[in-house]
Amino acid sequence: MISIKEKELILETRNIGICAHIDAGKTTLTERILFYTGRNHSIGEVHDGKATMDWMDQEQERGITINSASTTVHWKHTISNINCKINLIDTPGHVDFTAEVERTMRVLDGICLVLCSVGGVQSQTESIWRQVRKYLVPSVCFVNKMDRKGANFERTCNELKDKLKIDSLILQYPIFKKGEFCGIYDLIFMKEFYFHGKNGEVVSTKDIEKENHDLYKKRNCLIENLIKDDENLIELYLKDELKTELVIKLIRKKTITCEITPVLCGSAFKNKGVQTLLNYVIDLFPSPLExxxxxxxxxxxxxxxxxxxxxxxxxxxxxxxxxxxxxxxxxxxxxxxxxxxxxxxxxxxxxxxxxxxxxxxxxxxxxxxxxxxxxxxxxxxxxxxxxxxxxxxxxxxxxxxxEEITFPEPVISYSVYTNSDSNYEKMLNSLSKLSIEDPTILVKTNKETGDLVISGMGELHIDVFLERIKREFGIPVFKRNPKVSFKETVSSSSINNEGKYIRQSGGRGQYGHVVISIFPRKIGKGFKFVNSIKSGAIPNEYIDPIKKSIQNCCLTGFLIGSPIVDIKVELTFGSFHEVDSNENAFKIAASLAFKKAFLNAKPIILEPIMLVSVECPKEYLGSIISDISSRRGEIISNEVSDFLNILKANIPMLNMFNYTTSIRSKTKGRATYSMSFGFYRKVPSLISEGLIKNDS
The missing domain is CATH 2.40.30.10 (Translation factors)
Incomplete structure (x- = not known):
């Protein structure tokens, strides 16, 4: 049973996460929170590699967040004096590490979505917002970098409505003097906030002047929209008796139910607006008891x-x-x-x-x-x-x-190998251990090519993963494009192909004589063997070895060494010698006959075709379709969902390498895709000739 004291402590707890597109200033904001709450006594900067939350070597070297990092801080509200414990999780901003955001989102009670006032709503912002909606997490937007040249608060707020369809509630506006960002107008408390001292730790306030009619008009519109469905609050408002505490309670209620998303502003790097953000974290986000x-x-x-x-x-x-x-x-x-x-x-x-x-x-x-x-x-x-x-x-x-946490499917794969056989088992063990930590890393062996294949969310994701193996386990691991699982088959029939194996070496000789016909089957039907021998031309004891010999030949084809599939082989005639015939002789004769039959039946190469689903904003649709066509792809369908187009296409796997990098560069990172195996199809003659030439 939870005691009354414990309930009070839980009521004063907030579990929040900081999420953003890469380089929006998310970790910089977190560092300021650690400083102002007294967790740190100095500010660590990302560009110096000294950010507290980016503690991994690779995070400090690359200047990005790779793993979610959690900490606990305490903050005393600067106006209401409520003292709260805040469990804070800083998440990665790079699209390759979206799984970290996904699992963090599942367990949090509030999200602070950081936006760059210059870049506005960016690709990963859209991905994060879809995750916020999926888990219905209460959220607050913090428009950061208001000090930057090109910062545009109004444009960013408009993009929130247009691109993300957010019902935003703007609670703060930036103050500019002589073209420089210097403070914040707060429409709820109707105060101006300024931040002084070496690190902005001293906060001063003053009432917004009555002459600033534009801000008072915006506040009235804000409150009227909030109270329009509550007659009691409307009556208090008309009597000018609606207190600030009631307004905050109403905003809090609508934020928790995800009806609205409050918008704040500031500059974490210039130490402005962080303390007011912390106040609103206490005011607007729910406690675990709620x-x-x-x-x-x-x-x-x-x-x-x-x-x-x-x-x-x-x-x-x-x-x-x-x-x-x-x-x-x-x-x-x-x-x-x-x-x-x-x-x-x-x-x-x-x-x-x-x-x-x-x-x-x-x-x-x-x-x-x-x-x-x-x-x-x-x-x-x-x-x-x-x-x-x-x-x-x-x-x-x-x-x-x-409900279990669902993760996106991996979108890129590489073949991995090490420098020696002695390290191979160690590499397998280390891959197995680390893949437990990351559900979006899949490690499997391709049974057809023998490659050890690792799949992940992007090239950077896999590079970071393999670098961890090198550093933590001391095993050198390398990557390369995986082999494509080509197949070989025939496109026509070839009748009565003879294979003879006769050897005489003084004593008992070798004799095997086989005649076979080969026929094409529909793709996916597999291998079929028919024994049409009559009158004992070949004894029954040699039929099974002949079949097994042909099946062994199918494991490694005669064009590029890929498996032979979807054929029917009919054993039509042969002969034997009572003394010299044996299993081995008939196996060799069968392989000779099969090779001749296969090469006479107009052999072709089959390639795997992937079913690819691409989600992209409408403005990039033409570029995506053009790229799919250049990859020998065929568009199957185009659906419109919310503000995204969902394209489905069949694309040869041979042309899917590096597609992740390509699609991100063409859409500024705003498109995502998934793919799965579809079917096998004949390789065009020109490409087939190139494959045979390269193999030889």
Whole structure:
């Protein structure tokens, strides 16, 4: 049972994430939050490689966020004096690491969407917003970089409505003096905020002057839109008795239900607007006690909502990592109840009990041990052996399952290899360990080509993953384009092709004589063998070896060494010698006959055709269609959904290499695609000749 004191603490907790397109200033904003809340005593800059939240070597070297990093800060509201604990997660902005955003979004109660006032709504902004809508997370937009040349607050706000279809509520406007950004107009408190001191830590305010009719008009419009459906509030407004506290409560209510998205502004790099953003995080985002989560009850076979006031423990594991010292660590969001070290919990997805060995609170990469954790906490559990990302943990007698986290399918693949056979097993083990941490990394062996293939969300994603293997396991791993799984078949029939194998070497000789015919079959029908031998021309004991010999020949074709498929082989005639014939002789004779028959039957090469689905804004449709045509692709359909076009096309796999990079460059990163295997089709003659020439 949660005590009254614990309830008060949970009411004063906020679980939020900072999300943005790459280079919108997301990590810079997080660094200021750490400084102003007293978590850090100095400001770490991204361009210096000293950002606290970017703690990995590769993050500091590349100047980008790769992994989500969590920390806890405390902030005292500068106006209401409410003191809140804020669990903060900084997420990557690069499209290749969208899975980190996806799993973070699943467990948060609020999102601060950072936008660049120069770039406006960018490609990853659109992707993030789709994730926000998917999980219905309350959100606030922070228009950053207002100090930059070319900053345009109004244009960015218009793009929020036009591109993202956001019902935005503008609470703040920038103050410019002599062309420089110097402060913020706040329409709720009707004050001007200015930020002084070495790092903007001193905040001064003054009332907005009555002569500023434009701002007062905007405030009236804002409030009138908010209260238009509430007669009591309209009456208070007309009497000029509508207090600021009531306005904030109404905005909070509509923000939590995702009816509106408040818009704020500032410049994190110039230390302006961060403190007012923190005030609104407290004012507008819900506490864990106000969160309802849908789950499936295993006993009643029905869905129900879980609230934080539920006494029994429940949590979702949203991330799993392998720590070199602690072993497997499972990052979890607790939705209800309380958990202590040593407790047993049920993994509802596997129906297995697990023991909580240790409980850790993370401050970026620093561990803080704890004996227990409450609802609303974002913690890491040590000791869970079978639990994976997206699994539900609950009290052993609770029996509920939360919705699993869904991740996008990998879009790019490479063949990976190491420099020696002795490192191969080590490479496999390291790939297996690290792929547990990232559900969008898939590692598999192509049975047809023998390649070890790794798939991910982009070239950078795979490069970072392989670099981790080199650094953490000391194994050199290299990548190359994977082999295309070509097939060989015949396009016409070839009748009565003879194969003879006769050898005489003084003693017992070798004799095998086979006559076969070959016929094409429909693509996908496979191999068929027909025995049409009559009157014992070939004894039955040699029929099966002949069939197996032909099947072995089909494993490696005669054009480019690819498997031979979709043929019918008929054994029509042959002869044998009572002394010299044996299995081996007939196998060799069959292979000679089959090669002759195959090459006489107008052989062709088949290539895999991928079903590709592309989602792109309307303005890039022509460019995408043109690119698909240049790749020998065929458009199947074009659907319009919201503000996106969804193109479906058949494109040869041979022409899909580096498509991720190409499509992003053509659409400024605003298009996404997925692909799956479709079918096999004949390779055009010109390309077929090139493949045969290269193979020889």
């Amino acid at each position: 969160k309802e989560v849908k789950c499936y009850c295993l006993e009643t076979k029905k869905t129900k909502n879980i609230r934080a006031t539920e006494n029994k423990f429940s949590a979702v594991v949203f991330k799993v990592i392998n720590d070199p010292y602690s072993g497997r660590i499972s990052f979890s969001r607790i939705y209800s109840g309380r958990i202590s070290c040593g407790d047993f919990v049920l993994n509802s997805n596997t129906n297995k009990k697990e023991r909580i060995g240790r409980i850790i609170f993370y401050n970026v990469n620093k561990k803080i041990e704890s004996k227990s954790a409450n609802c609303g906490d974002i913690v890491a559990f040590v000791g869970l052996k079978t639990t994976q990302t997206g699994h539900t943990l609950c009290s052993c007698d609770f029996g509920i399952v939360f």
